Amino acid sequence: MRAFLSRPLPAACGIGLLAQLLFCWRLTTPHVLVFDEVHYVPAARMLRDLVGPVNIEHPLLGKTLIALGMMLFGDGPLGWRAVSTLAASAVVMGVFAILWLLFGRVRTASVGAVVVALNFTVFVQARIAMLDGFMAAFVVAALAALLWAMQAKGAAVWWRWLLGAALFGLAIGTKWTALPYLGFAGLCYLVARWRRPALWQGMPPLVALALLGITAAVVYLATFWPAFLYAREPLTFARLLTFQIDMYHQQTQVLPPHTYQSAWWTWPFDWRPIWYFYEPADGAQRGVLMLGNPAVMWGGLLAVLACLAAWMRDGNVRAGGVALLWVASIAMWAIIPKSLGFFYYYYLSSIWLGIAIAAMFDHWRVRLRYWDEGFLALTAVMFIHFYPILSAAALRGPSSFRHWTWFGSWV
Incomplete structure (x- = not known):
């Protein structure tokens, strides 16, 4: 068995399967729309039924995939969220593939994939019908x-x-x-x-x-083909370009302040997460906090610096490229014309942190022997501790959130 899992494809599939099972456990809780599902699930219904344009500030494909889940599993919590779990598992396996292709070591690829799977951002986005996943x-x-x-x-x-x-x-x-x-x-x-x-x-x-x-x-x-089939205001080839302009205006409009808005430079520090859900549902108080795993979020910043050092001091171009990927992913938000920012915009950047952590341990694998195992253990402990407010588990009461909110900005 150990020899079997030392091969890249079986290891990737094994980690992907475990991640899929983790993401799917109690997926239908809560049985109500959560956070931006109130926008995307109705839009997916319109796409499923080819009624007409709705939620035009974003392209169609993400909502089409939500509609596909609803067609396969029904218009309920399972249908809303099922395809999101597959997307998150694809992220985990994709991270494995990137690390394997860069460094050629199953251990390095496995560390990165497991870190990403246990990062809270990936887990939470796996269980909600939103576009970012x-x-x-x-x-x-x-x-x-x-x-x-x-x-x-x-x-x-x-x-x-x-x-x-x-x-x-x-x-x-x-x-x-x-x-x-x-x-x-x-x-x-x-x-x-x-x-x-x-x-x-x-x-x-x-x-x-x-x-x-x-x-x-x-x-x-x-990906805009379904819009050509709308019963009301169908898209035409003549309108396709102007529709892109309409989307741009929707994307760049000035929006009123929001309780959970945050500046892009605060996202790497896990400073202002978002309560996707916190209210009584399914017979109990429940919550879903879009938060990054502190071990991954803060340890990942050190890993980015370490990867830059490995590049500049030791000529490790692959580690340097991983670090620059994270830097570019956060720097782009300084120029994107959005009037409001939210922590979930950091989702992709949080994935690159898992790759940077694995790259760091790979570069210093002799000096930091077995440190990767210790880091995985810390990541898992954090995941277990925060699991109740990541998974909408039943809480004791309305004030239960205080057990997990380390800082005032997390409330």
């Missing part, structure tokens, strides 16, 4: 596909690259905040080809960038 799954899978193409030869280079580009199109078709990652991927490709021309053999840089952009754009536009 789907967007993250496509971005993670796209990066894994492009790295997979890097190691290929012949025709495999081309179809794996096209797969990554198509996944980026799906990510942008879920939420526009995936778009900067497409640009980041293209820039990293150019830098990697400049340093090592043998990578992505047989694919000229200009052709690669053109395929990346054009394929992503075509797939993105294809």
Whole structure:
């Protein structure tokens, strides 16, 4: 069994299966709409029935996936959230793939995947019908596909690259905040080809960038197909471009202040999480707090610094790239024209922290031998401690939240 799990595919599938079981446990609790489900579930119903445009500030794909879950499992809590669990499991397995492709060690890939699975952000987003979980799954899978193409030869280079580009199109078709990652991927490709021309053999840089952009754009536009079938105000090819402008205006409108708003530079410190839910439901007081696992969130910041040091001092380009991915993911929020910010915007960045932690332990694997196991234990202890207010478990009463709110800003 140990030899079996030392191979990448069985290990990835095993971790993915355990993550899926974890995400699905008591998925239907609470049996009411939670947080932004009040927006996306009704929009998914409209898409399912092809009634007409609604929730036009975002593209269609994420809501289409929620509608698919409702078609498969019914218009209830299971149907609303089922596909989100699959997206989160895809994130976990995608992180495993990225780390395996970068470092070639099952232990490193497993550490990163488990850390991500036990990060509260991933767990909470796995159990709610929101768009960010789907967007993250496509971005993670796209990066894994492009790295997979890097190691290929012949025709495999081309179809794996096209797969990554198509996944980026799906990510942008879920939420526009995936778009900067497409640009980041293209820039990293150019830098990697400049340093090592043998990578992505047989694919000229200009052709690669053109395929990346054009394929992503075509797939993105294809995600709007259900809107062409609306009974009321169906989309037309003539309206497709102006519809993008309408979405942009919706995205950049100035919104009134919100109780849970927060500045982007506070997100890495776990400073202002969001209570997705805190009220009586299903016969008990229940809560869902969108919070990052403190071990991952704060330890991940140290890991980013360590990865930068490994790059600048020891020439570990892979660790440096992981660190820069996190830096770019948070820096982009300084220029994105959003009038309000919320902690859940940090979701993708919190995933990159798990990769940075694994990369750090990989670089110093001799000096920090078995430290990764200790860190996994700490991460698991934190997860178990906070589990009741991550999973909407039954609490003792209305004041129970005080047991888990370490800081006043967490209330």
